[in-house]
Amino acid sequence: SYELTQPPSVSVSPGQTASITCSGDKLGDKYACWYQQRPGQSPVVVIYQDDKRPSGIPERFSGSNSGNTATLTISGTQAMDEADYYCQAWDSSTVHVVFGGGTKLTVL
Amino acid sequence: QVQLQQSGPGLVKPSQTLSLTCAISGDSVSSNSAAWNWIRQSPSRGLEWLGRTYYRSKWYNDYAVSVKSRITINPDTSKNQFSLHLDSVTPEDTAVYYCARAKWGSWDATAYYDMDVWGQGTTVTVSS
Numbered sequence: 001s002y003e004l005t006q007p008p009s010v011s012v013s014p015g016q017t018a019s020i021t022c023s024g025d026k027l028g029d030k031y032a033c034w035y036q037q038r039p040g041q042s043p044v045v046v047i048y049q050d051d052k053r054p055s056g057i058p059e060r061f062s063g064s065n066s067g068n069t070a071t072l073t074i075s076g077t078q079a080m081d082e083a084d085y086y087c088q089a090w091d092s093s094t095v096h097v098v099f100g101g102g103t104k105l106t107v108l
Numbered sequence: 109q110v111q112l113q114q115s116g117p118g119l120v121k122p123s124q125t126l127s128l129t130c131a132i133s134g135d136s137v138s139s140n141s142a143a144w145n146w147i148r149q150s151p152s153r154g155l156e157w158l159g160r161t162y163y164r165s166k167w168y169n170d171y172a173v174s175v176k177s178r179i180t181i182n183p184d185t186s187k188n189q190f191s192l193h194l195d196s197v198t199p200e201d202t203a204v205y206y207c208a209r210a211k212w213g214s215w216d217a218t219a220y221y222d223m224d225v226w227g228q229g230t231t232v233t234v235s236s
Contacts, residue, residue: 001173009175021141031220042206042229043155048222086155090212092222095170097145097157097221 002091004100018074020103022087025068032070033088034063036081036108037102042084047072074105080108110134112207112227120201120234126194130227137183137190138163143210145223146181146192150203156183160210161190197234204229 004024015054022032034044041103045054047063050070060075070089074081087100116128130144137144143162149155159171161181171179174207194201207227213220 028198029218031215031218031222033222035223042226043223044226045222045224048224049220054224065191088155088221088223090219092219094173096172097160099155099157101154 001094002089002096002098004087004089004098006085006087006100006103008101009106010103011108012074012077012092013108014079015076018077018081018105018107020072020074020085020087021071021107022072022100023068024070024089024098026032026088027068027070028066030065030091032063032065032087034061034070035086035088037084037086039083046085077107079107081105109211110135110225112209112225114205114207114227114230116230116232118231120197121194121216121230121236122194122198122234125207126192126197126201126232126234128192128205128207128230128232128236129189130191131187131189133188135209135225137161137188138185140164142179143212143221144183144190145208145210147206147223148201148203149206149229153203156203158192158194162212199234200233202234204231206230207220 037043050065065095113131145160146158180193208223209225
């Protein structure tokens with residue numbers, strides 16, 4: 001089955017740039033999404049189709065996807081960005097949604 | 109604005125059936141551009157996709173291998189909602205369950221599957 005791998009945790013200082021990676025075999029040949037989940041809340045999509053940002057999501061959130069790695073970048077990270085982040089892709093061969101294990105972003 | 113409202117019991121006994129409903133407002137369960145999903149989340153499994161139902165001239169379902177023998181997802185067009193039924197539950201099925209809408213299609217033969225609207229989540233505990 002297809003797997004997506006994320007680092008368990010990433011730390012960043014306020015105002016700095018945070019990068020969260022998501023790795024999978026030929027992930028660049030698929031579309032990747034990113035979800036933000038704050039404690040006790042439902043996931044919210046922050047990036048879809050690799051690099052598109054939904055309305056209402058701040059411009060500091062951006063995404064890229066190439067080769068085996070998709071990356072979520074948060075520029076000028078704010079305290080409110082502290083949350084868990086999950087990548088997700090669609091595996092057409094198995095007709096399954098696949099999630100990464102999640103990354104806890106800490107803003108120190 | 110599309111909203112999903114979940115309902116169902118928070119406590120289920122082992123060996124019984126877990127049943128949840130997701131009511132849709134602002135969209136149609138029969139939409140030709142969406143799929144309607146159930147996902148669960150637990151500390152041990154993270155986010156786990158369980159399955160979906162969607163309409164493309166007729167109804168289709170896809171289920172995760174891990175629950176395929178126990179799961180049913182049904183649309184209800186009269187109430188514009190869809191439901192999850194998970195049979196023979198064990199404590200391993202204890203989790204927060206979410207419903208979600210996916211916008212699903214393809215660009216240049218590459219499929220996208222964006223879950224853009226989520227329900228509020230239902231904490232389900234399997235215990236006697």
